[in-house]
Amino acid sequence: MTLEQVKESYSTLILAERVKLAQKKKTIFQVGTIRLVVVLACIAICYALWSNTSVVLTTIGLSFIIFLLLLKYHNKLFIQKRYSELLIENAENELKGINYDFSAFDGAAEKSDASHSYSLDLDIFGNHSIFQSINRTVTASGKDKLATTILFPSEKKKDIIARQEAIKELCSKPQLIAHFRAIGQMSETDNLDVKNFSTQFAEAKSFSQTFWRFMPYVMPCLAIIGIALYGLEIIQTLIFLIYWGILISIGAAPLKYLKSKIESLEKKLDSLQTYSELFQIIETESFNSELLKAIQQQTKKNETASSAISQLRSYSNNLYQSFTFPGILLLNPTMMWCIKYDIKIEKWISQHENDITEWFDAIAQFDSLISLAIFAYNHPDYTYPEVADTFMFEAKDLGHPMINREICVRNDVQIGTHPFFLVVTGANMAGKSTYLRTVGLNHTLACIGAPVYATSLKFYPFRLVTNLRTSDSLADNESYFFAELKRLKMIIDRLQSGEQLFIILDEILKGTNSEDKQKGSIALMKQLVSLSGNGIIATHDLILGNLEKEYPDAVKNYRFEADIKNEHLSFTYKIREGVAQNMNACFLMKKMGITGL
Incomplete structure (x- = not known):
C-alpha cells in the first residue's frame, strides 16, 4: 500500500460515514416527530373521551408503551450517530497526522523524565x-502501557519479532482498528480504574457476613404477608400503610452505608459497558500472531471478560436503582434490593x-498495539527492521520520523562491530544533533516492534542511553557541568556493571573550558571503548578525530560539512x-555583526 492509498482509505471512510450520519440524523428527527405525535394524540383522545375511563386508561397505557419503545429506539439511533461521528473525526485526524499535525492526540507531557536514559533527549513526550x-x-x-513500552522496550529478539507480527496483523485490519477506537471513545474510560474500584468497594462496609445477608429472603415474606393481610381485609389501610412504612425504613437502613459504593459506581456504568464491548471485540476476532492469541486468551480465562464486566455493570446498575424512588418505595421493601445486589x-x-489484573493488562496491551498498528498503517514507506544476534546498527536511508518527509534528508549508519563508536564532527547547524536523534528514535521504534523510517535496518537491541540535553538544576544547587558529569558517570557505572549499552552523546563536557574539554573528551572516549561501549559521539572538537588512528577497529570518523561559497552558507545534511x-561560527558571527572579524 502506498501513502496515497492510505489517504484514500481515510477519505473513503469519511464519505461513507457522512452518508450514514445524514441518514441517522434524518431518522432521529422522524422518530422524535412520531414521539411528539403520540403524546399529542394521547392527550387529544383522553380529552375527547374523558368520560370513558376504560378507553382513557387503555390509551394512556398504549401511548406510554409506544413512547418508551420509541425512546429506546431514539437512544439507539443517537449511539449510532455518535459512532459515525467518531469514525469521521478519527479519520480526519489521521489525515492531519499524516501531514504532521498531531494536535488532536495526547503527547503525555507529564511522563517526560529527565532522569530517564533517553526520554527527554529524544523528545519522546510532549x-x-x-x-x-x-x-x-x-x-x-x-x-500507560504504550508509554512504558517506549520507555522500557524489550531486549529479547523473540519478543520484538512477536510484536512486529502482531502489529503487522492489526495493520491489515483497518476496520477492526477503527471499530475498537470508536467504541473506546463512546464514554470516558479514564474514569474507571477497576483495580482501585475493587479496592474501594472491598474497603466499604460489607453486608455478606452480617445478618443483613438473610434480608433478601426475609423481606419478600414480610411484604407478601402484609399484602395478603390487606387483601383479605384483615388489616385496615392505615395499618397497612404503617406496616409498609416500617418495611421502607428497614429497606432504607443500609443505604447510608452503601452511599460511598454508589458514588463510586454511578459515573462508571457507561465505562463498564464500554470495557465490556472492547473485551468482546478482542474475544471474538480471529488472530494468527502468537502475541495476539495470548492476549485474547487472557480475556477468556475461567469466564470471558466481556460477559463478566457486563454482569458487573448489570449488578451495579441494579444497586444504583435501589437509591431511586421506585427502589426506596418498592424494590427495597419487597426484595431488599440494595443488599441483594451489594x-x-x-x-x-x-x-x-x-x-481483573490479567483482563486489564490484556486490554492495555491490545490498546497500545492498536496505536502502533495505526502508526505502521500511516507509514507504508517505513520498514520493519531485522533483529541481529550480535551488536550492530546498520541502516540505509535512515530518516527522522518527525521531520516532514518532503524535506527530510536521510543518511546511512554503519556500526557493525563491538565495541565501536562513530565520531561525528561538523559545523553548527550542519545536522549532527538531528542525526543523533534520528538514530535514537529509530532504535527505540525498532525495539518496540514498530517499523522504522529507513530503506533497511539491522540492529541489536542494546539498551539506549543518551546525553544530548543536560541542564543545570537550581533546585538541587547543581551546575550544568556537574549535571553532565553525573550523567556520564551513570553511563560508566552501567557499563562497568556489565550492561550492554548503545550510547549517543552530543558535545560532551560542554560546561568546561576548551583545554579541559578536549582532554576530558579523549579520556572519556578511551574509557568507553575499554568498557566495550558502542554508539555515536558528536563533537566540535576535531582533535577527537585522531582516535581513529589509535583505535582503527573501534572508532570511525564521519562529518557534516558547511559549504561557504561567495559569502553564502549552505548545508547538504548528508553525512560523509x-x-x-569547515566550521562556521566566525562566519555567522560576522554576518550577524557581532564581531569585527
Missing part, C-alpha cells in the same frame, strides 16, 4: 513528540479478584566519511 505521533489509545491503562457485587469482586573541514 507536543510534536514521537509519543504524540503514535498514541491513539482509548483507555488510561493502554496509554452482596452480588462483593461476590463478583471476590470471584474475579485475580482475573572523515573529519569536518
Whole structure:
C-alpha cells in the first residue's frame, strides 16, 4: 500500500460515514416527530373521551408503551450517530497526522523524565513528540502501557519479532482498528480504574457476613404477608400503610452505608459497558500472531471478560436503582434490593479478584498495539527492521520520523562491530544533533516492534542511553557541568556493571573550558571503548578525530560539512566519511555583526 492509498482509505471512510450520519440524523428527527405525535394524540383522545375511563386508561397505557419503545429506539439511533461521528473525526485526524499535525492526540507531557536514559533527549513526550505521533489509545491503562513500552522496550529478539507480527496483523485490519477506537471513545474510560474500584468497594462496609445477608429472603415474606393481610381485609389501610412504612425504613437502613459504593459506581456504568464491548471485540476476532492469541486468551480465562464486566455493570446498575424512588418505595421493601445486589457485587469482586489484573493488562496491551498498528498503517514507506544476534546498527536511508518527509534528508549508519563508536564532527547547524536523534528514535521504534523510517535496518537491541540535553538544576544547587558529569558517570557505572549499552552523546563536557574539554573528551572516549561501549559521539572538537588512528577497529570518523561559497552558507545534511573541514561560527558571527572579524 502506498501513502496515497492510505489517504484514500481515510477519505473513503469519511464519505461513507457522512452518508450514514445524514441518514441517522434524518431518522432521529422522524422518530422524535412520531414521539411528539403520540403524546399529542394521547392527550387529544383522553380529552375527547374523558368520560370513558376504560378507553382513557387503555390509551394512556398504549401511548406510554409506544413512547418508551420509541425512546429506546431514539437512544439507539443517537449511539449510532455518535459512532459515525467518531469514525469521521478519527479519520480526519489521521489525515492531519499524516501531514504532521498531531494536535488532536495526547503527547503525555507529564511522563517526560529527565532522569530517564533517553526520554527527554529524544523528545519522546510532549507536543510534536514521537509519543504524540503514535498514541491513539482509548483507555488510561493502554496509554500507560504504550508509554512504558517506549520507555522500557524489550531486549529479547523473540519478543520484538512477536510484536512486529502482531502489529503487522492489526495493520491489515483497518476496520477492526477503527471499530475498537470508536467504541473506546463512546464514554470516558479514564474514569474507571477497576483495580482501585475493587479496592474501594472491598474497603466499604460489607453486608455478606452480617445478618443483613438473610434480608433478601426475609423481606419478600414480610411484604407478601402484609399484602395478603390487606387483601383479605384483615388489616385496615392505615395499618397497612404503617406496616409498609416500617418495611421502607428497614429497606432504607443500609443505604447510608452503601452511599460511598454508589458514588463510586454511578459515573462508571457507561465505562463498564464500554470495557465490556472492547473485551468482546478482542474475544471474538480471529488472530494468527502468537502475541495476539495470548492476549485474547487472557480475556477468556475461567469466564470471558466481556460477559463478566457486563454482569458487573448489570449488578451495579441494579444497586444504583435501589437509591431511586421506585427502589426506596418498592424494590427495597419487597426484595431488599440494595443488599441483594451489594452482596452480588462483593461476590463478583471476590470471584474475579485475580482475573481483573490479567483482563486489564490484556486490554492495555491490545490498546497500545492498536496505536502502533495505526502508526505502521500511516507509514507504508517505513520498514520493519531485522533483529541481529550480535551488536550492530546498520541502516540505509535512515530518516527522522518527525521531520516532514518532503524535506527530510536521510543518511546511512554503519556500526557493525563491538565495541565501536562513530565520531561525528561538523559545523553548527550542519545536522549532527538531528542525526543523533534520528538514530535514537529509530532504535527505540525498532525495539518496540514498530517499523522504522529507513530503506533497511539491522540492529541489536542494546539498551539506549543518551546525553544530548543536560541542564543545570537550581533546585538541587547543581551546575550544568556537574549535571553532565553525573550523567556520564551513570553511563560508566552501567557499563562497568556489565550492561550492554548503545550510547549517543552530543558535545560532551560542554560546561568546561576548551583545554579541559578536549582532554576530558579523549579520556572519556578511551574509557568507553575499554568498557566495550558502542554508539555515536558528536563533537566540535576535531582533535577527537585522531582516535581513529589509535583505535582503527573501534572508532570511525564521519562529518557534516558547511559549504561557504561567495559569502553564502549552505548545508547538504548528508553525512560523509572523515573529519569536518569547515566550521562556521566566525562566519555567522560576522554576518550577524557581532564581531569585527
